[in-house]
Amino acid sequence: MRDPATSDAFVAALHTLLADDVPATGVARPVGSVALVGGGPGDPGLLTVRGLQLLAAADVVVADRLGPTALLDELAPGVEVVDASKTPGGRSVPQEETNARLVELALQGKRVVRLKGGDPYVFARGWEELAACRAAGVPVEVVPGVTSALAAPAAADVPVTHRELAQEFVVVSGHVPPGDPRSTVDWEALARLNGTLVLLMAVDRLRAISAALIAGGRAEDTPVAVVQEGTLVGQRTVRTTLSAAAEDCARAGVRPPAVVVVGGVAGLPGLA
Numbered sequence: 001m002r003d004p005a006t007s008d009a010f011v012a013a014l015h016t017l018l019a020d021d022v023p024a025t026g027v028a029r030p031v032g033s034v035a036l037v038g039g040g041p042g043d044p045g046l047l048t049v050r051g052l053q054l055l056a057a058a059d060v061v062v063a064d065r066l067g068p069t070a071l072l073d074e075l076a077p078g079v080e081v082v083d084a085s086k087t088p089g090g091r092s093v094p095q096e097e098t099n100a101r102l103v104e105l106a107l108q109g110k111r112v113v114r115l116k117g118g119d120p121y122v123f124a125r126g127w128e129e130l131a132a133c134r135a136a137g138v139p140v141e142v143v144p145g146v147t148s149a150l151a152a153p154a155a156a157d158v159p160v161t162h163r164e165l166a167q168e169f170v171v172v173s174g175h176v177p178p179g180d181p182r183s184t185v186d187w188e189a190l191a192r193l194n195g196t197l198v199l200l201m202a203v204d205r206l207r208a209i210s211a212a213l214i215a216g217g218r219a220e221d222t223p224v225a226v227v228q229e230g231t232l233v234g235q236r237t238v239r240t241t242l243s244a245a246a247e248d249c250a251r252a253g254v255r256p257p258a259v260v261v262v263g264g265v266a267g268l269p270g271l272a
Contacts, residue, residue, distance in 0.1 A: 032106035034133045036126050038119040038145015039067030041155075042257075043231040046146045047071065051115075054143065059110040062102060066117025066257060067145075084114075095125050099132035106138040117257075119145040123173050123200055147171075149198045152230025152259035156237045158266055160196045165264035168195030174202025174260070178212035191216025196263035203258045207246035213262070218242055223267030228258040239266065 035054045040046035047055075047068050055061065055071060058079055063072060065085035072081055082105075084098045098114075105112045120126030120142055133140045149171045153160055160169040170190060178187045190197055191213045202209055203226070214220055220243035229235050240248040242262060249258075 031139065032109045032111060033139040033141070034102050034106050034112045034114060034129070035141045035143060036114045036116065036120040036129055037143045038147075039064075039071075039115050039117055040146040041118060041148040041151040041231045042066065042068060042229070044068040044071050046151060046231060048143060048145065051143050051145065054111075054113050054141075055115070057111055058113040060105050061113045061115050062098065062105075063115045064117050067115055071115075095128060098125075099129055102129060103132055103136040103138055106133065107136065116145070117148070119147045122147045122149065122171070123175070148230055148257065148259055149200055152227040152235075153198065153225070153261050153265075155231045155235060156225060156227040158225045158227070158237075158261050158268065160198055160261065160265060162265050162268070165268075166195040168193065169198060169263075170195065171198045171200065172202075174199045174205050174209055177205040177208040179208070187212040188216040191218045196261060196265050199260035199262065201256070202260050203249060203254055203256050206249060206260065210242050210245050214242060218262070222262060223264060225261045225266035226254055226258055227261070228254050230257075230259055 035058075037051040037054055038048070039051065040048075052071075055075065058075070060080045060082060061072065061075060062082040062084050063069065075081070082101060084093045084101070102112055102114060114120075114129060116124055116126065118124065120129075126142065130140050130142065150160060161167065170193065172185060172190065176183045178185070187209070197213075199209065213222075220241065222242040224240050224242055224245045226238040226240070226245065226249055227235065228237075238249055238252050238254055245260070
């Protein structure tokens with residue numbers, strides 16, 4: 001896990017390095033643009049060089065609550081920041097509103113960065129935003145980001161693959177529980193796999209997911225690692241088993257954002 005002071009120094013140094021390679025903020029352009037930038041799991045040091053380059057040239061940043069929000073404090077003076085957060089149980093900006101705002105700002109001739117947590121296309125709404133901009137004739141660039149599905153386990157010393165334990169891994173959305181008519185996930189098929197399951201947005205539905213996997217054939221004592229706030233200062237890991245995961249996480253007060261890893265790799269000893 002990166003030290004905050006190290007992250008700040010890295011960001012400052014990289015800003016200086018790239019300053020001569022991007023146009024100065026505020027320079028008028030006849031045609032605006034949108035960049036869908038995957039911000040990574042939260043640590044500013046995990047943003048790509050291209051993502052930081054675009055932030056340095058932005059007129060407006062439309063940001064989620066996830067991702068490297070600390071970088072918003074590093075933006076040049078005069079850069080507008082628009083909140084597009086979707087907070088479970090709280091304030092949530094409708095996706096259609098975000099799409100329209102991106103188009104509106106770009107048509108005003110502004111360079112817009114849509115700063116998203118993780119990767120723009122991994123359980124995110126990047127394609128919808130891309131389609132809205134393209135339909136309006138707005139130029140769009142997509143910048144891949146480090147997904148928390150890989151970064152959070154790695155930060156907790158949990159490899160998602162291991163040549164003796166897992167030769168496959170599947171990333172699954174737990175946004176809706178098993179049995180919900182909106183779900184497209186085949187939980188019985190996932191239960192039969194021998195590899196690793198990486199579950200995103202699953203903490204609040206972990207009891208139902210665990211039950212479905214056990215009913216489908218996964219052993220009750222299958223190791224589970226739950227990584228909360230992976231790569232950030234508040235990172236912590238709960239190591240448990242499939243049958244006890246929901247209860248142990250509730251007892252520990254685990255809250256989103258958290259990544260759940262199910263499989264033999266979650267039982268490997270931490271080396272830190």
